[in-house]
Amino acid sequence: MEDLRRRTSAPRAKKPAAKRATTAPGGNPDALPHAGSCGPRRGARSRPAELNGDLTEKPRAGATRVRPGRASVRTKDSQTSSPGAAEDVEPPVEQPAVREPADPEVPGVAKAPSHRRGGRSTAGQPRAPRVSGKEWDKKLKEVLDKLRLKRDEISVAAKTVNRVVDHLLRRMQKRESEFKGVEQLNTGSYYEHVKISAPNEFDVMFKLEVPRIHLQEYDDTGAFYFVKFKRIPRGNPLSHFLEGDILSATKMLSKFREIIKEVVKEITDTDVSVEEEKPGSPAVTLLIRNPEEISVDIILALESKGSWPICTKEGLPIQSWLGTKVRTQLRLQPFYLVPKNAKHGDGFQGQTWRLSFSHTEKFILKNHGSEKTCCESAGVKCCRKDCLKLTKYLLEQLKKEYEELEPFCSYHVKTAMFHMWTQEPQDSQWDSKNINSCFDNFLMFFVECLRTENLVHFFIPKFNLFSQELIDQNSKDFLLMKIEYERNNRFPIFDKF
Template sequence: MERQRNPTSRGTTVDDVLVSPELDRMIRQRGRDLRLRKTDQQQAVKLVNHLIDSLVDFLKNNEDQAFFKEVSVLTSGSYYEMVKINKPNEFDIMLKFKVPRLTFSSLEDYNGVFYKVKLYKPTRLNIQNFLLEDDLTISATKIKKEMHRLVRKFISNYKGEGCWIIHRSQMTSPAVTLELKPKNEEADVLSVDIVPALEVPQGWPQAARAGPDIDRWLGKRCRRNFTSKAVYFVPKGPKAKNLKDEDKESWRISFSHIEKEMIQYHGNKRTCCEGPSNKCCRKLCLRLLKCLIEGLKQHHPKELDALCSYHGKTAFFHTLSVRAQDSLWSPGQVSVCFMKLFGDFERCAQSGTLFHFFVRDHNLFSPPAFPKRSLVFLTNALKEQRESGFPVLRMPSPAFALVPDKSPVICPNSINGTESIADSKHYCRQLSLVCVVVVIGYLFSSFGLSFFR
């Protein structure tokens, strides 16, 4: 057994982490499998960049809605944090809008995560089209609807590669989701979430004023640098039943730009991962935890509907703030480091407490956002995975294929396309039948039988 002695959060005692050789080999192999292929990344980024650049140009030159002209792009999410797993098929883009001075008040029972956002004083600027009856409160619903309308208008005239379609807007999501439909049904769909965000430069809300707990990890100076940056609000209200009408117009605070920076510059020493001699396994451990969470959700979509990768990323940040030294994240100890991270996440589920890394009084594992029955199910599922050697991690990753540059695209809105979905299915059935016949013939011939006689 491989044994590693690691400091606990108090730094005075030690925990023994045991990893069997078999589990160590599996974790290492799974970590290698989760890496993105460069060819897939290049093709996906090319498609997404062209789409976003064209959308921004459209918004800036659109005379229909002047408020959306002053827009800039902020990339976020796992791909830009370089912790995306399996395939580059999901991209998160924030469209930032500058607004006049604001006031904001936290919704009760949510401890500083959701806010009502108002203008400091009445204005005649273009944002007045998105205010409620009091001429001060900024409507999250109106912003989302207008964003959705403009993106739909843009897509209807978009001349880029492939066939992009727009998803129906969901009340619980702040994003407008676009999907690039693949040519065949077996290929993965490429999706882009476009999230409107209000940039608030006058300081963080009181609930987050202390900043993230990174003094022992990245240092006090880095924390002060983060808290001096602008904060963002995205149009998303609480996930709860019987929500008041006024609460449906609330905004969620977003720290995605700082989260990306913390993951990119993750070392206790500024030189971590700058060369082959000072690599660490932090991001690899997060990829493994994300893979575990994704696998559990695929197997139990109903029971673990409340679970998402953000829970894993939050636990990851808490672990980094305790295990701060780069020497504790040696690539040679990736299995031990992952087990430490998994153990921290499992203990959070057992105790029912996973505090937001920036808003320290908000528990991500508390109802109604995370129902108690879901938490019990998650606790049991994590225990079962640990005791049975993580079978979810042993499953192979699905293959990924992007739509080729010059291939025809199956699209209901296509004008010049000649290939139909029915034709594609018929062709696939014929090809499958030929393959089966060839394989059977080969097997028979191997045993001295003449199959084709």
């Protein structure tokens, strides 16, 4: 796929003003907020905190427009390394998919907000000491350096995970079962080079080709489907998982888990076990003690080489960034369905499958520049992935302290970052020397997504990841308040390693 990249820089599109976005899953994809260029700005100051009183009773606030030169106050989660970092080096053995600024003048707030939802606004309280731009740049680089995976740790972890996954794959391919034809597909943050802190989480996809399937949309999000066979040949092993004419995700995942548990018992040279099943999860999770614990998610995926579903027609908006030809070629690749069930009342609809484009996301992250040479040895270094890592880390650390943030995940950060990259497509807008302002601008963008309750799925435009049906307003307000405090105080949470 490397030769798909466009060599010429895309023209910078005129940035529309941010609009109030709908909160429904079918929200207008054009209503994404815009944070402006990542170039250095003069004197951007934080707006006083707007969250006052108990968040559970706070009336709905209107959307706030983001204007150049004025910063909105609030954001977080991450992993990429700074120029010349070891992260830019390919992982040792690419087999299992490892699960894987603010302006110097911004005023600070000295007192941390309360951990409870009713934390008061910090506006008007004593400000934290100002930090010079150089000092702040130095701090960000120190954080990125600590987040960078260590070569020796990568080598040990990858070797152990490869050995376990290879054993699983070989045994599945040899035994007579419905999964005899599975193949491995490397996805996840480790192979995207955005894994942070430690190589202790891996995602490994076991794909199974299923020709001639028909998809029936389950709800109006465009993400969940019933899978049916257009024609079921006699002897089709997957016919065991049919409920009527629908391929049951729950039944198929249950059998997949059963086989993995049997194979794991055969492994004697590594301390590995199968974790308990998590409701709604599409993965079978292995726990390896090496002696440090490593979590490996084995994800079953159906591979379809047909045309992408109609709901994705307006998705993947990379034309002005990576180019129309690259987009066309990517859409000719297979798409995948994972046994992630749609929510149904207080439970899940066990027959449903969810679309997955993790393989395409991996390509985008590895080929992220408008110029083909971006971040290559002889090319100019950008800070796109560094900003992604910092924000992932911010969210990760906040989630450790506040259970109210459980609904959020790193995929929200990655999706918002993809949209930001399409709005700021030029490599010069992400110059590594401007990581301070680039990081701050992305935080403002992410904050506006939270405030407007609108984060459009990058591949499925009518699927709003921040809809009320998926994440309640109180949780989004709470994250806004925590990001506001961190941003105003130069991210004290970054010092908690």
